[in-house]
Amino acid sequence: MKRTIKKVAVVGSGIMGSGIACHFANIGLEVLLLDIVPNALTEIEEKKGLTLENKAVRNRIVNEHLANALKSNPSPIYSQKFASRITTGNTTDDMAKIGSYDWVIEVVVERLDIKKLVFEEIDKFRKPGTLVTSNTSGIPIKFMSEGRSEDFQKHFCGTHFFNPARYLKLFEIIPGPETSQEVLDFLFDYGSKYLGKTSVVAKDTPAFIGNRIGIFGIQSLFHLVKEMGLTIEEVDKLTGPVIGRPKSATFRTVDVVGLDTLVHVANGLYEGVPNDEAHDLFKLPDFISKMMENKWLGSKTGQGFYKKEGKEILTLDLDTMEYRAAKKAAFATLELTKTIDKPINRFKVLVKGKDKAGDFYRKNFSAMFAYVSNRVPEITDDFYKIDDAMKAGFGWENGPFEIWDAIGVQKGIELMEAEGLKPANWVLDMIASGNTSFYTIKEGATYFYDIATKSQKKVPGQDSFIILNNIRESKKVWSNSGAVIHDLGDGILNLEFQSKMNTIGGDVLVGINKAIDLAEKEYSGLVIGNQGANFSVGANIGMIFMMAVEQEYDELNMAIKMFQDTMMRVRYSSTPVIVAPHGMTLGGGCEMTLHADKVVAAAESYIGLVEFGVGVIPGGGGSKEMALRASDLFRKNDVELNVLQEYFLTVAMAKVSTSAYEAFDLGILQKGKDVVVVNRDRQIAEAKKHALLMAEAGYTQPIKRTDVKVLGKQALGMFLVGTDQMVAGKYISEHDQKIANKLAYVMAGGDLSEPTLVSEQYLLDIEREAFLSLCTERKTLERIQFMLTKGKPLRN
Numbered sequence: 001m002k003r004t005i006k007k008v009a010v011v012g013s014g015i016m017g018s019g020i021a022c023h024f025a026n027i028g029l030e031v032l033l034l035d036i037v038p039n040a041l042t043e044i045e046e047k048k049g050l051t052l053e054n055k056a057v058r059n060r061i062v063n064e065h066l067a068n069a070l071k072s073n074p075s076p077i078y079s080q081k082f083a084s085r086i087t088t089g090n091t092t093d094d095m096a097k098i099g100s101y102d103w104v105i106e107v108v109v110e111r112l113d114i115k116k117l118v119f120e121e122i123d124k125f126r127k128p129g130t131l132v133t134s135n136t137s138g139i140p141i142k143f144m145s146e147g148r149s150e151d152f153q154k155h156f157c158g159t160h161f162f163n164p165a166r167y168l169k170l171f172e173i174i175p176g177p178e179t180s181q182e183v184l185d186f187l188f189d190y191g192s193k194y195l196g197k198t199s200v201v202a203k204d205t206p207a208f209i210g211n212r213i214g215i216f217g218i219q220s221l222f223h224l225v226k227e228m229g230l231t232i233e234e235v236d237k238l239t240g241p242v243i244g245r246p247k248s249a250t251f252r253t254v255d256v257v258g259l260d261t262l263v264h265v266a267n268g269l270y271e272g273v274p275n276d277e278a279h280d281l282f283k284l285p286d287f288i289s290k291m292m293e294n295k296w297l298g299s300k301t302g303q304g305f306y307k308k309e310g311k312e313i314l315t316l317d318l319d320t321m322e323y324r325a326a327k328k329a330a331f332a333t334l335e336l337t338k339t340i341d342k343p344i345n346r347f348k349v350l351v352k353g354k355d356k357a358g359d360f361y362r363k364n365f366s367a368m369f370a371y372v373s374n375r376v377p378e379i380t381d382d383f384y385k386i387d388d389a390m391k392a393g394f395g396w397e398n399g400p401f402e403i404w405d406a407i408g409v410q411k412g413i414e415l416m417e418a419e420g421l422k423p424a425n426w427v428l429d430m431i432a433s434g435n436t437s438f439y440t441i442k443e444g445a446t447y448f449y450d451i452a453t454k455s456q457k458k459v460p461g462q463d464s465f466i467i468l469n470n471i472r473e474s475k476k477v478w479s480n481s482g483a484v485i486h487d488l489g490d491g492i493l494n495l496e497f498q499s500k501m502n503t504i505g506g507d508v509l510v511g512i513n514k515a516i517d518l519a520e521k522e523y524s525g526l527v528i529g530n531q532g533a534n535f536s537v538g539a540n541i542g543m544i545f546m547m548a549v550e551q552e553y554d555e556l557n558m559a560i561k562m563f564q565d566t567m568m569r570v571r572y573s574s575t576p577v578i579v580a581p582h583g584m585t586l587g588g589g590c591e592m593t594l595h596a597d598k599v600v601a602a603a604e605s606y607i608g609l610v611e612f613g614v615g616v617i618p619g620g621g622g623s624k625e626m627a628l629r630a631s632d633l634f635r636k637n638d639v640e641l642n643v644l645q646e647y648f649l650t651v652a653m654a655k656v657s658t659s660a661y662e663a664f665d666l667g668i669l670q671k672g673k674d675v676v677v678v679n680r681d682r683q684i685a686e687a688k689k690h691a692l693l694m695a696e697a698g699y700t701q702p703i704k705r706t707d708v709k710v711l712g713k714q715a716l717g718m719f720l721v722g723t724d725q726m727v728a729g730k731y732i733s734e735h736d737q738k739i740a741n742k743l744a745y746v747m748a749g750g751d752l753s754e755p756t757l758v759s760e761q762y763l764l765d766i767e768r769e770a771f772l773s774l775c776t777e778r779k780t781l782e783r784i785q786f787m788l789t790k791g792k793p794l795r796n
Helices: 015-026 043-047 060-071 080-085 095-100 112-125 150-154 181-193 210-227 232-238 251-257 259-272 286-293 356-374 384-394 400-407 409-418 425-432 506-522 541-549 553-571 588-594 622-633 640-652 660-665 680-696 713-728 734-747 760-775 778-790
Strands: 007-011 030-035 086-090 103-106 131-134 156-161 170-175 198-201 306-309 312-317 322-325 439-442 445-450 455-458 476-479 483-489 492-497 525-529 577-580 583-586 598-602 605-608 675-677 708-710 756-758
Touching (some): 007 015, 007 095, 015 030, 015 060, 015 086, 015 156, 030 060, 030 095, 060 080, 060 086, 080 086, 095 112, 103 112, 112 131, 112 150, 170 384, 181 198, 181 680, 198 384, 210 259, 210 286, 210 384, 232 251, 232 312, 251 259, 251 306, 356 400, 356 409, 384 400, 400 409, 400 439, 476 506, 483 506, 492 506, 492 680, 506 553, 541 553, 541 760, 541 778, 553 577, 553 588, 553 760, 577 680, 583 588, 588 605, 588 622, 598 605, 598 680, 622 640, 622 734, 622 760, 640 713, 640 734, 675 680, 708 760, 713 734, 734 760, 734 778, 760 778
Parallel strands (some): 007 030, 007 103, 030 086, 131 156, 170 198, 492 525, 525 577, 577 598, 598 675
Antiparallel strands (some): 156 170, 312 322, 439 445, 445 455, 476 483, 483 492, 708 756
16 A cells, blocks of 8 residues: 655644654645643733633644744744644644544653543544654653554554754654554655655664663763763863764753753663663763752753853863863864864774873773663664664764774774673674674675674665765776765766865866766766765865965966856756755855756755855856846846845845755745755765756757846946945945945946846856955955954954
């Protein structure tokens, strides 16, 4: 039977329930969000003369929760327009409506008695075959479906989203005793393909996979910090980006999540896993109990491990339990890793450290390796699911078994033995059977050691992905220091940036031109995409700064012209060029996106022309392209100035989309041409499909445009008056005005006396001239220097 999901009901509208409802709206479904009826009127409702029977009162809780979610930052929804896909109601009046819904998700308070009452109601109204799942983070699934109908039990399981549901990729699926295999297979595929998640099937054990390992990791650190006499700053320095973890590292993350949330799960584990060899680690240290007593729960109470006083961030001293000024943390071992770009390559160096940092990593990793090896087969039969869960649910770049592989399996065992620990027997069996690593790469696919057969098996579900890490060497066609060209098969090439933060400098531009040359001569199409944290943060402004400071204006002019010409080659080559942006796609990265034959964007793409922040206008064809796109929207008898003004403001206000869908609203992506992929892991494979389709349909090289309508003085005058008023009102600085006026000149097509049709090259030439003139300005150089040294824009 083919199962399709068109309508989803979410019961429970708290932070998690509203977040889940928003994410289903994100992917285009009709959503019903329900919560309880309030039992008392508010003061405002009393003044209005309302009663408990009024609909506005009865739906107050759900409506307030959803409104708060939609106002929160980061937003749970791709575009505020998508909120119209969510209908609200209450569990007393509207539960019968779930009869027409395909999937009902329970997200109520974590109490088994309440959940069972909710499921009893759902069982009354659901139609046979409807999926029913619980978003519990730890209550055993087997207890929830007791006493329910046979059909309910067959279609019931746990589906645990991580908060925030839009951004964290882990989707744990936990079968109940009677869950059918068809339901599990369907949810696994649906999570990956439609929700954009990493689906992981877990056993019904306390806290499942992600939280079991994640809470162990945090609790282990809580005990280690006292044992080793480390400060909070030191632990956050050691457990952040240096090992491929989020910037918020350990203690800042706990402050954001809320200490009470962590304590709730840790206490549940302490009670739920009495036979766990690390049982005592789940017991809260004294300093945590004291913080709970003081209600120092983190951001929600204004103080936790960190506390903000005015502009200063204070840190909790765990010995005195008083806040003090922050202390900078530094370790010699970390200095040794500064030249190593990828965290996975740093671990070997870190565990050899001869200082406190080295001691910390040896203790920390050996405890983690021993613990995760002992959880197989208790929480999962396949260890790779633990790695998947930690990467998708906790933002780790590498899972524990991947880290163990990077250090060396035998070396990891030696670290454990030095700490009085040992791995599970299956690890020793693995080595004895001649397998020296947990993972291997063969023919572009990842294989894992299968415990049952004592051999390497292909990790399932990879066929819809192209993993660039796995093909970088075997399928390499060409490379330089800034870019690599791979053969994706079927006549399609991929160009991957390799520069720091994927900035676009000379080497990357050479790579783009080389890739297009190769695709035109020997292949059928080209994808420009990578699997770094961000697609590209833009042009290499360090290079621009050096040329401008040295007043090498001829070289700078040539560099900008090369950038423009390369973007035009992306648009005007004889082969289809697909650009696949994700994450931050700023400045030059956005300009490349604007010039693609087709964009296959990840839903989580933050795209914008942000050049104003460094005191220039978009100089790689971005200003030209926005004028061209405005011109294409001019309609007879319409007010053309209004259309142009929208595009002008997008650039002048350095607007960045908060999702790929919002990029359509900004005119950066184009409806009917560009597409969005929710699961980033599938993006390169999807982009390849589109390149093939375009090639097979008979791709023809476009002809350069000479019909761009510009409005000349009429538009320029309006923009100049506008910027004068902004300066007079002190909304912008005089230098902001200078940049805005340069942009106005380009987008108006210069000071032409009447509306005129011009070529793209004409606009590129005046764009480049404006960019160069701004590079001679002291205040622009100050802005570039500030961005390079501080990483944020200067307003001067």
